[in-house]
Amino acid sequence: MCGGCPLPSQVGDASRRLAKSVSAVWLVAVLLVGWEIYGRVNGSVFFPPLSKVLQQFATMWLSSDASQLYLSELFWDQVTTSLSRFARGWGLAVVAGIAVGVILGRSRVAARMYNPVVRFFTSIPNTVLLPIAVQIFGVTDGMNIFLIFLGSVWVIMINTADGVAGVDPMWLRSARSLRLAKATLYWRVVVPAAMPQVMAGLRVSLGIGLILMVISELYATTAGLGYQIVVAQSSFQYLSMWSAFVLIGLIGIILNAIFSVVERRLLRWQRRTGLAGL
Amino acid sequence: MDLHVEGVRKTYGRGGAAREVLTETSVTVRSQQFVSIVGPSGCGKSTLLMMMAGLLRPSGGQVRLGDRVVDGPPMGLSVVFQDYSRSLFPWMTVRRNLAMAAAAYKLPKAELRQRVEHALVSVGLPGLADMYPWQMSGGMQQRVAIARALVVEPTVMLMDEPFAAVDAQTRADLEDLVLRVRHEYNVTVAFVTHDIDEAVYMGDRIIVMAAGPGRVLAELDVDLPRPRDQVETKRDPQFAELRSEVFRLVMRPGGAKTTVS
Numbered sequence: 001m002c003g004g005c006p007l008p009s010q011v012g013d014a015s016r017r018l019a020k021s022v023s024a025v026w027l028v029a030v031l032l033v034g035w036e037i038y039g040r041v042n043g044s045v046f047f048p049p050l051s052k053v054l055q056q057f058a059t060m061w062l063s064s065d066a067s068q069l070y071l072s073e074l075f076w077d078q079v080t081t082s083l084s085r086f087a088r089g090w091g092l093a094v095v096a097g098i099a100v101g102v103i104l105g106r107s108r109v110a111a112r113m114y115n116p117v118v119r120f121f122t123s124i125p126n127t128v129l130l131p132i133a134v135q136i137f138g139v140t141d142g143m144n145i146f147l148i149f150l151g152s153v154w155v156i157m158i159n160t161a162d163g164v165a166g167v168d169p170m171w172l173r174s175a176r177s178l179r180l181a182k183a184t185l186y187w188r189v190v191v192p193a194a195m196p197q198v199m200a201g202l203r204v205s206l207g208i209g210l211i212l213m214v215i216s217e218l219y220a221t222t223a224g225l226g227y228q229i230v231v232a233q234s235s236f237q238y239l240s241m242w243s244a245f246v247l248i249g250l251i252g253i254i255l256n257a258i259f260s261v262v263e264r265r266l267l268r269w270q271r272r273t274g275l276a277g278l
Numbered sequence: 279m280d281l282h283v284e285g286v287r288k289t290y291g292r293g294g295a296a297r298e299v300l301t302e303t304s305v306t307v308r309s310q311q312f313v314s315i316v317g318p319s320g321c322g323k324s325t326l327l328m329m330m331a332g333l334l335r336p337s338g339g340q341v342r343l344g345d346r347v348v349d350g351p352p353m354g355l356s357v358v359f360q361d362y363s364r365s366l367f368p369w370m371t372v373r374r375n376l377a378m379a380a381a382a383y384k385l386p387k388a389e390l391r392q393r394v395e396h397a398l399v400s401v402g403l404p405g406l407a408d409m410y411p412w413q414m415s416g417g418m419q420q421r422v423a424i425a426r427a428l429v430v431e432p433t434v435m436l437m438d439e440p441f442a443a444v445d446a447q448t449r450a451d452l453e454d455l456v457l458r459v460r461h462e463y464n465v466t467v468a469f470v471t472h473d474i475d476e477a478v479y480m481g482d483r484i485i486v487m488a489a490g491p492g493r494v495l496a497e498l499d500v501d502l503p504r505p506r507d508q509v510e511t512k513r514d515p516q517f518a519e520l521r522s523e524v525f526r527l528v529m530r531p532g533g534a535k536t537t538v539s
Binding site: 168170171173174176177178179180181184188189192193195268269270 | 331333350351353356357359361364365366367368369370378379381382410412
C-alpha cells in the first residue's frame with residue numbers, strides 16, 4: 001500500500017546505484033582520455049585532441065553573459081533553428097503516427113490496406129528522400145521538417161498499431177461495461193493501455209529524427225547545426241567542425257534524458273503493476 | 279427491475295466445430311434479490327453472467343432488464359470482474375477510475391464528487407481517492423472495483439467470481455462488505471462463484487449449474503436469517519443442509535435437471 005516508504009534495503013540500493021554509475025562512467029573516461037592521447041600523438045589537424053576541441057567549444061558555444069544562460073549568440077541562433085525544425089517535424093510525426101497507428105491497430109482491414117505502404121517507406125533509407133524533399137520544398141525549413149517527419153513517423157505508427165492491437169481484452173471489456181463514449185474509450189483507455197509500446201516507438205523515432213535533423217542541414221540550407229559542420233569543414237576550421245559535432249552529441253544525450261523522465265512518469269503504473277512483460 | 283433470462287443459448291464456432299457452452303436456459307433474478315450462481319468450471323456460469331451484462335450476445339433467446347431487451351451494456355447495470363488488475367485502469371487514480379464509470383451518466387461535478395466519496399466510504403476506503411490501484415493490496419483493489427460499480431447507483435450489480443483471487447480472510451471481509459452495500463444501495467445482485475459455501479452464505483436464492491454442456495440443474499431458496507454472520511450463519515444446521523444439497527447436485531455426474539424449492 002505504501003509506495004514510497006524507505007526500506008532497509010534502500011541503503012544497499014544507493015551504494016549499488018553508485019557502483020553502477022561509476023561502472024557506466026569509466027568507459028566514457030577511458031575513451032575521452034584515449035581521444036586526447038591519440039590527438040596529441042597523431043598531431044593531425046583533422047583529428048585534434050579533445051582539450052583543443054573543448055577550448056573551441058567554449059569560444060564557439062559559451063559566453064559569460066548570465067542573461068543568455070552563459071551560452072553564445074551563435075548557440076542560440078543555430079540550436080534554436082535546428083531544434084525548432086526537429087520539434088515541428090517530430091511533433092507532427094508523433095501526432096500523425098499515434099492517430100493513424102490507433103486506427104491501424106483497431107481495424108484489421110485498414111491494417112491490411114496500409115501494410116504495403118508502411119513496408120515500402122520503412123525499407124527505403126530515409127536519407128534517400130533528401131534530394132526529393134529538396135526538389136519539393138527548395139531551401140526552406142519545410143524541407144527539413146518534411147524529412148524529419150517522414151523519417152520518424154513510420155516507427156511510431158507501427159509501434160502504436162502493435163500496442164493497440166495487443167491491448168488486454170479484459171480492459172476493453174471493462175471499458176465496454178462502463179458504456180464509454182468512443183472518444184473517451186480511445187483517449188482514456190486504448191491509448192494509455194498501449195502506451196508502453198507507443199513510448200518504445202517514440203524513443204526509436206527520437207533518434208531517427210535527430211539524425212535527419214542534422215543530415216538535412218548538411219545539404220541545401222543556410223543555418224543549423226549540420227550547416228555549421230559543413231561550413232567549418234569547407235573553410236578548413238576543423239576545430240569548429242569537431243566542436244559542433246560534440247554539441248550535437250550533447251543535445252542527443254539531453255533529449256534522451258528528458259524523454260526518459262517523461263517515459264518513466266507515464267509508465268509508472270506499468271512497472272508497479274508488474275505488467276512489464278505485456 | 280427484474281432481470282429475465284429467456285431461453286438463452288450460447289454456442290461458439292460454426293458447423294462441425296460448433297461447441298455449445300450453454301443450452302437453452304431461463305432464469306429470473308427478482309428485483310432486490312441476491313442470487314448466487316454456482317457450478318463447476320465449464321458450466322457456462324460466467325458466460326451466462328456476461329450475457330446478462332450485455333457484454334456477450336446470446337446465440338438464441340434474450341435477456342430483458344425490466345421490459346427492455348438487453349442488447350448491450352444497459353444503464354443502471356454494473357459489473358464487477360474477477361480480475362481487478364485487468365478491469366481497473368492502473369494509469370488512473372481511484373477517483374478517475376470511479377469518475378470513468380460515471381462518465382456515461384453525465385452527472386454534475388459536485389454530485390459526482392460526492393458519489394465518489396460516498397462509494398469509497400461504503401467500501402471502507404475513505405480518503406484514498408487520490409491513490410493509484412497499484413499502490414494498493416489486492417483486497418483493496420477489489421474494494422475499489424466494487425466502489426466503481428456502486429458509484430452509478432445501479433439497480434443491478436453482476437459479480438463474476440469477484441473474490442477468487444484474494445486470501446480467505448480478505449474474502450470473508452469482502453463477502454460481508456457486499457452484503458452490507460447491497461442493502462445500502464438497494465441493489466439486485468447476481469453473484470457467480472465456484473465456492474459452494476460462498477454461494478449459500480451470500481444468496482437469497484442459489485442457481486446450481488452443471489457442465490457439458492452448461493445448464494441449470496436446480497434452483498434453491500435460502501431461508502437463512504439475515505443479517506448473515508460468518509460464524510453464526512455457518513453454524514446453522516440449515517446452512518449445513520443446504521451446502522450438502524448443493525454439493526450433491528454439483529458432484530452428481532451428469533445429473534438430470536430437477537427443481538428443488
